[in-house]
Amino acid sequence: GQNIDQPTEMTATEGAIVQINCTYQTSGFNGLFWYQQHAGEAPTFLSYNVLDGLEEKGRFSSFLSRSKGYSYLLLKELQMKDSASYLCAVRDQRGPTGRRALTFGSGTRLQVQP
Amino acid sequence: ETGVTQSPTHLIKTRGQQVTLRCSSQSGHNTVSWYQQALGQGPQFIFQYYREEENGRGNFPPRFSGLQFPNYSSELNVNALELDDSALYLCASSFLRGAAGSLSGNTIYFGEGSWLTVV
Numbered sequence: 001g002q003n004i005d006q007p008t009e010m011t012a013t014e015g016a017i018v019q020i021n022c023t024y025q026t027s028g029f030n031g032l033f034w035y036q037q038h039a040g041e042a043p044t045f046l047s048y049n050v051l052d053g054l055e056e057k058g059r060f061s062s063f064l065s066r067s068k069g070y071s072y073l074l075l076k077e078l079q080m081k082d083s084a085s086y087l088c089a090v091r092d093q094r095g096p097t098g099r100r101a102l103t104f105g106s107g108t109r110l111q112v113q114p
Numbered sequence: 115e116t117g118v119t120q121s122p123t124h125l126i127k128t129r130g131q132q133v134t135l136r137c138s139s140q141s142g143h144n145t146v147s148w149y150q151q152a153l154g155q156g157p158q159f160i161f162q163y164y165r166e167e168e169n170g171r172g173n174f175p176p177r178f179s180g181l182q183f184p185n186y187s188s189e190l191n192v193n194a195l196e197l198d199d200s201a202l203y204l205c206a207s208s209f210l211r212g213a214a215g216s217l218s219g220n221t222i223y224f225g226e227g228s229w230l231t232v233v
Contacts, residue, residue, distance in 0.1 A: 004156075033222065042204060042224040043157070045116075087156050091222075100210060101147060101170055102222065104156030 002026045004105035006088050011111045012078055020073045020108045022088030033102060034062050034073045035087040043087055047073070075110075083112045116223035117141060118207045124229045127195050135190045135228045137205030143223075145169070146188035148180060149204040151227075157204055163188050164210050195232045202227045 003025045012018040024032070031050040035043035049055055049064035049071060061074040075082055085107040092101055117140035127133050139146050145164045149157035159172035163182035177193040192199055205225040 035224075042116075042226045045221070045223060048221075089156070100145070100208070101159040101162055101172065102149075102157070102206070103159065104149075106154070106156045 002090065002092065002103040004088055004090060004103060006086075006105040006108045008106070009109045009111070011113060014078055014080060014112055014114050016078050017074065017076050018078060018110065020075075020086050020088075020110070022071045022073070022105060024069050024071070024088070024090050024105075026069075026090050026092060026103065028093040029066065030091040030093040030100065032062075032064055032071050033089045033091065034060075034071075035089065037085045037087055037107065039084075046086075078112050080112050080114070083110060085109050116207070116225065118205060118223050118225035120203075120205050120225035120228050122228060123226065124231075126231045126233060129195055129197060129232055131195050132191065132193045133195060133230060135192075135203050135205075135230070136187065137190070137207075137225055138187045139205075139207035140223055143207040143209045143221075144186050145208045145210045146182055146186065147206040147208070147222075148188070148190045149206060149224075150174075150199075151202040151204055153201075160190070169210075192230075197232050200230060200232045202229055 006022045034046040037043045047062035054063045059076045064071045087107045089102040089104045119138045121136050147162040148160040151157040161171040162169045166182045179191045182188045204227045208222045
């Protein structure tokens, strides 16, 4: 089965740095995704990790350790518009055809304060 | 703008009715997955379509069914609607390769979703 854990809520200050952690236990692994979701909107793709290490993309970075079943999303120079839910998702690989579905955590609601 | 379009954006149905939701995948993508997202939760995988066939299914009953068309667009049908079916339904577009869809890229894009309210 799949189990993904991330904190429910976090608060940070504008201009600061915040790290959102995600731990997972999955029966198969074919990559880890981070999505941003503003209230009432669809998830927006942020990052993808399939190998261990850090992927950097502007103000956002994502790290993966497959041996530890651990990832984090790092947001730098926080802006008010970064207030949103951040979803960690693992893509699985199951059976001869490969299901390739995403299993999501419940999301971390980030509140950026002035 | 992901290029994945869904319709309708909002709809209200009565318990026991049937609903059809539609999704057009991003150009160049051949795989469509459907997810259900209840308020305050992460999306839950319903099923995936690749080459017009169901390529995997989550823990949803048979009254949730789907189709994929030759142009890779897709439909999600839900029969005998229940109050708990009220949710945001998301379509995700991606690209798989190979006879068994065994090779995949890192781009999975979501449409804006269809908000379903069952009363």
